[in-house]
Amino acid sequence: MIKRAKELLQKYFGYDDFRKGQEDIIGSILAKRDTFAIMPTGAGKSLCYQVPALLLEGVTLVISPLISLMKDQVDTLENMGIPATFVNSSLSYAETAKRVDEVKQGKYKLLYVAPERLEAAGFTSLISSLQLALVAVDEAHCVSQWGHDFRPSYRHIPAFIQQLPQRPVISAFTATATEEVKNDVVYLLTLKRPNIYVTGFNRENLFFSVVRGENKRDFVLNYVRDNSDRVGIIYAATRKEVEGICKELKRAGVNAAKYHAGLSAQERKQNQDDFIFDNNNIIVATNAFGMGIDKSNVRFVIHYNLPKNIEAYYQEAGRAGRDGEASECILLFASQDILLQKFMIEQSLLNPARKNKEYQRLQEVVDYCHTPNCLRKFILEYFGEENVPEHCANCSTCTDDSRLVDITVEAQKIFSCIIRLKERFGSTVVAQVLKGAKNKKILALGCDRLSTYGIMNEYTEKEIKDIINILAADGYLSLTAGQYPVLRIEEKAAAVLKNGARVYQKVPKKKERLTGDNSLF
Numbered sequence: 001m002i003k004r005a006k007e008l009l010q011k012y013f014g015y016d017d018f019r020k021g022q023e024d025i026i027g028s029i030l031a032k033r034d035t036f037a038i039m040p041t042g043a044g045k046s047l048c049y050q051v052p053a054l055l056l057e058g059v060t061l062v063i064s065p066l067i068s069l070m071k072d073q074v075d076t077l078e079n080m081g082i083p084a085t086f087v088n089s090s091l092s093y094a095e096t097a098k099r100v101d102e103v104k105q106g107k108y109k110l111l112y113v114a115p116e117r118l119e120a121a122g123f124t125s126l127i128s129s130l131q132l133a134l135v136a137v138d139e140a141h142c143v144s145q146w147g148h149d150f151r152p153s154y155r156h157i158p159a160f161i162q163q164l165p166q167r168p169v170i171s172a173f174t175a176t177a178t179e180e181v182k183n184d185v186v187y188l189l190t191l192k193r194p195n196i197y198v199t200g201f202n203r204e205n206l207f208f209s210v211v212r213g214e215n216k217r218d219f220v221l222n223y224v225r226d227n228s229d230r231v232g233i234i235y236a237a238t239r240k241e242v243e244g245i246c247k248e249l250k251r252a253g254v255n256a257a258k259y260h261a262g263l264s265a266q267e268r269k270q271n272q273d274d275f276i277f278d279n280n281n282i283i284v285a286t287n288a289f290g291m292g293i294d295k296s297n298v299r300f301v302i303h304y305n306l307p308k309n310i311e312a313y314y315q316e317a318g319r320a321g322r323d324g325e326a327s328e329c330i331l332l333f334a335s336q337d338i339l340l341q342k343f344m345i346e347q348s349l350l351n352p353a354r355k356n357k358e359y360q361r362l363q364e365v366v367d368y369c370h371t372p373n374c375l376r377k378f379i380l381e382y383f384g385e386e387n388v389p390e391h392c393a394n395c396s397t398c399t400d401d402s403r404l405v406d407i408t409v410e411a412q413k414i415f416s417c418i419i420r421l422k423e424r425f426g427s428t429v430v431a432q433v434l435k436g437a438k439n440k441k442i443l444a445l446g447c448d449r450l451s452t453y454g455i456m457n458e459y460t461e462k463e464i465k466d467i468i469n470i471l472a473a474d475g476y477l478s479l480t481a482g483q484y485p486v487l488r489i490e491e492k493a494a495a496v497l498k499n500g501a502r503v504y505q506k507v508p509k510k511k512e513r514l515t516g517d518n519s520l521f
C-alpha cells in the first residue's frame with residue numbers, strides 16, 4: 001500500500017518523497033489503526049490524511065475549524081485533481097444536502113466540515129448515511145481546554161462518531177505537544193489504541209532570534225525597509241497594536257495588510273486574500289490570523305509582543321519557511337509585554353489552577369528570551385526532544401559574536417539580596433532594593449536597612465532586572481507560579497555563593513558600555 005501511496009504523492013502532489021514521519025503515519029492509517037500525529041507547523045500534516053483518503057474505500061471526513069479557508073483548501077485539492085468538497089454554515093440546507101448526496105454517489109473522496117456542524121441533528125443524520133472510511137480531526141488540540149485554542153464544538157466529535165453505523169478509522173493531527181493536550185486528545189476523541197507519532201520538531205531552515213532592548217518600532221521599520229521584497233507576518237498582541245504598526249508602516253510608505261478580530265468578516269477575508277495572493281507582502285495581525293494558512297513563501301515572522309507560551313510561539317513562527325527555504329523568526333522582547341500578558345491571564349475566565357499554569361507557561365517564554373544558550377535547543381527540549389546538540393549554528397545565540405562577561409559578583413549580590421528578603425519578593429522589589437530605591441514600598445518594608453540595599457546602584461533598575469531574568473533563564477533562580485511570582489534560590493546559585501562558582505553572560509558587542517571594563521551594559 002505504501003508503494004501505492006508514494007505513487008499518488010508523485011502523481012497528485014508532485015513531490016518525490018515523503019517527509020520525515022509522513023510515511024509512518026500514512027502506513028498506520030492505511031493499516032486501519034487510529035492514529036495521532038503531532039508534527040510542527042509546516043511539517044506537512046494535511047497530506048497524511050489526503051493520501052490515505054485516495055486509497056481507502058469510502059469517504060474521508062475532515063473536521064477542521066477553519067471555515068474561512070475551507071473553500072480555498074478544497075479548491076487546491078480540486079486543482080490537483082483530487083475530488084473534494086465542503087459543507088459549513090455558509091451553505092443553505094438544500095446545498096448541503098445536495099453536496100452530501102453527491103458524496104454518497106461517490107463524486108468526492110474528501111468532505112470537509114466544521115465541527116459546529118456536528119451539533120446539528122439534521123446534519124449528522126445526513127452524514128451517517130455515508131460510508132465513512134476515515135475521520136481526520138485537524139487541529140485536534142482544539143478539543144482540549146489545555147490547548148491554546150479550545151473549541152467547545154470539538155467535544156461533540158465522539159458522540160457524532162458513536163452514532164455512525166460503522167466506526168471509521170480516526171486520525172488526529174496537531175502541532176501541540178504538551179502532555180495534557182496529548183492525553184486529552186486520546187481520551188476526549190476516544191481514540192482506540194492509537195499509534196502516536198511525534199515527528200521531529202526541528203525546522204532546520206528557520207533562523208531564530210530574540211531582540212532585546214531595541215526600540216521595537218524602529219526595528220520593524222528598518223527591517224521591513226531592508227526586506228521590502230520579502231513576504232512576512234508581524235504578530236502583535238492587541239488590535240490597537242496592530243493598527244498602530246500598520247499606520248507607522250504606511251507612513252513609511254509600506255502598504256501592509258492587517259488582520260484582527262475587530263474587523264468585519266469581509267474585511268478579514270479580503271486582507272487575508274491580499275496577503276495570500278501576494279497583493280501585499282506584509283500582514284500585521286493578532287494571533288487570530290494564520291491557523292491553516294498554507295502560504296509557502298513567508299520569509300520572516302516577527303513577534304512584536306511576547307507570545308503567551310512557547311507552543312503558540314512555535315506555531316506562529318513556524319508559518320515562516322514552509323517551502324524549506326531559509327527564513328527568519330524574530331521575537332522582540334520588552335519587559336512591559338510581560339505585564340500585558342499577565343493582564344490577559346488575569347482577565348481571562350480561567351480557574352485559579354489554570355491561571356497558575358498559564359503564568360508558568362508565560363515564564364517559559366520569558367526564559368526563552370533570556371537564555372544564554374542555543375534558542376533552537378531551548379525550543380526542541382521544550383517539546384521533549386532528547387539529545388539535542390548544544391549549538392545549531394542557526395539562531396541568534398549560536399551566531400552572535402558577543403563576548404562572555406563574568407557576572408559572578410552581580411549574581412552573588414542578587415542571590416544575597418533574595419536571601420535577605422527571605423525569598424518573599426519578585427524581581428521588582430529585589431531590583432529596587434539592590435538599586436537603593438527610595439519609594440514608599442521599599443521604605444515601608446524597611447528594606448533600606450538591609451545590608452544589600454543599594455549595593456548595585458551603578459546599574460539601572462531595568463539592568464538589574466535583566467540580569468535577574470538571565471539568571472532565572474539559566475536555572476540559578478526560579479519563580480513561583482502566579483500573578484506575582486516570587487524569586488527563589490536554586491541549588492546552582494547556592495554553589496555560586498558557597499564555592500564561588502563563576503557565572504558568565506554573553507553580551508553583544510554593541511551593548512558594552514565604553515566606560516568601566518567589567519560593567520555589563
Ligand code: ADP
Nearest residue numbers: 015017018019041042043044045046047294322
Ligand atoms: P501543516 O498542516 O503541518 O502545518 P501543511 O500540510 O500545510 O503543514 O504542509 C506544509 C507545506 O509542506 C505545504 O506547502 C505542503 O504542500 C508541503 N509538503 C507537505 N508534504 C511534503 C512533501 N512530502 N514534500 C514536499 N513538500 C511537502
